[in-house]
Amino acid sequence: MKIAVRYFASVREALGPGEDVEIGAGADIAALRDALIARGGRHAEALGRERVLRGARNLVLSGETTALGEGDEVGFFPPLTGG
Amino acid sequence: MSAGRVSIRQDDFDLGAEVAALRKGDGGVGAVAAFIGTVRDRNDGASVQSLELEHYPGMTEAAIEAMIDEAMRRFEIRAARVVHRVGVLAPSAQIVLVAVTSAHRGSAFQACEFLMDYLKTQAPFWKKEAGPAGVRWVDARVADDAALARWGIAADNAPDRSGAAPAQR
Numbered sequence: 001m002k003i004a005v006r007y008f009a010s011v012r013e014a015l016g017p018g019e020d021v022e023i024g025a026g027a028d029i030a031a032l033r034d035a036l037i038a039r040g041g042r043h044a045e046a047l048g049r050e051r052v053l054r055g056a057r058n059l060v061l062s063g064e065t066t067a068l069g070e071g072d073e074v075g076f077f078p079p080l081t082g083g
Numbered sequence: 084m085s086a087g088r089v090s091i092r093q094d095d096f097d098l099g100a101e102v103a104a105l106r107k108g109d110g111g112v113g114a115v116a117a118f119i120g121t122v123r124d125r126n127d128g129a130s131v132q133s134l135e136l137e138h139y140p141g142m143t144e145a146a147i148e149a150m151i152d153e154a155m156r157r158f159e160i161r162a163a164r165v166v167h168r169v170g171v172l173a174p175s176a177q178i179v180l181v182a183v184t185s186a187h188r189g190s191a192f193q194a195c196e197f198l199m200d201y202l203k204t205q206a207p208f209w210k211k212e213a214g215p216a217g218v219r220w221v222d223a224r225v226a227d228d229a230a231l232a233r234w235g236i237a238a239d240n241a242p243d244r245s246g247a248a249p250a251q252r
Contacts, residue, residue: 008139009209010220052242059142061205075139075207079223079240082136082167082208083120083179083199 001025001070003032007046008077011053014046023068029055030064032074047076054079088163089147091138093170096180105164105182112161116191117182118199124174126221132213136169136178139207143167150201157234158194160185165198167208200230204240 006018023035033055036043047053056075057066068074090096098117106112122134151163166180181198185191210221228238 006139008207009137009211012137054240056139056142056207059139059145061146061207075142077139077207078209078220079242080204080207081210081221081223082138082206083203083227 001027001068001072003027003068004071004073005032005036006073006075008075010078011046011076014042027068028064029057029062029066029068029074032068033064033076052079053077088151088165089144090164090166091140091143091169092166093168095168095177096166098180098182101164101166101180102182105162105184109161109184111186112184113186114188114191115182115184116188116195117180118195119177120179120199122172122174122176122178126212129212129214129216131174132215133174134172134176134178135211135213135218136167136172137209137211138167138169143207146206147202150198150205153201154183154194154198157197158185158190159187160190160194163194163198165202167202167206169208197234200227200234201236203227204231204238 001023003021003023005021007015023032033047037047053076055062055064057068058073098119102115102117106115124131147165154160154163161184163183168178172178181195183191183194204227212219212221223241225241228241231238
């Protein structure tokens with residue numbers, strides 16, 4: 001299934017604003033992140049497990065066990081610092 | 084000033100105009116509480132030359148709309164408005180406005196603080212500071228998670244710095 005991935009803040013600086021990613025059915029946010037890390041290079045560095053990142057599915061903050069569906073938008077970003 | 088409950092924008096805002104618009108036509112308003120967050124010239128001991136704010140267009144607005152819905156459920160308030168600036172801001176600049184109207188002061192004070200606590204850890208904004216030593220992304224604070232926890236909501240935003248990074252699986 002196709003997922004529209006978007007990056008923000010320090011992750012955006014490393015990887016750009018986003019990309020479309022093809023991933024197997026049944027994947028959750030953690031599986032998507034792992035698939036991106038497996039590309040190595042800048043992806044492994046920006047999304048690696050040593051970094052604390054938050055995620056969103058379809059514009060809602062979502063944990064890594066959140067299941068994904070065809071056409072979903074997933075955002076990866078560092079902890080939030082607004083206000 | 085745009086209509087609606089949430090405005091994310093580069094332009095500055097005017098407290099008087101925002102409050103006037105919020106109160107307009109509602110004779111039941113007996114209390115207005117407003118909070119404004121501004122850019123400090125120092126943070127964590129270092130001087131700040133400018134602050135750059137990034138957001139997640141679409142998600143930020145939706146998240147704050149949901150927060151206002153929750154504030155309306157929890158408190159007897161009549162209206163609320165949140166304005167948050169993005170882009171590059173100088174020290175002393177206004178960053179964020181939360182304004183609430185109600186019949187009596189208690190609900191307005193409480194809802195204003197609730198919305199601000201909620202916004203700090205659940206609305207997708209990121210701050211980057213520029214100072215003499217260069218630029219750096221601002222770290223999330225555990226204290227902000229604690230502020231939201233007082234309202235019975237788990238934030239889980241700031242990293243746990245007591246040990247190793249969580250695996251999150």
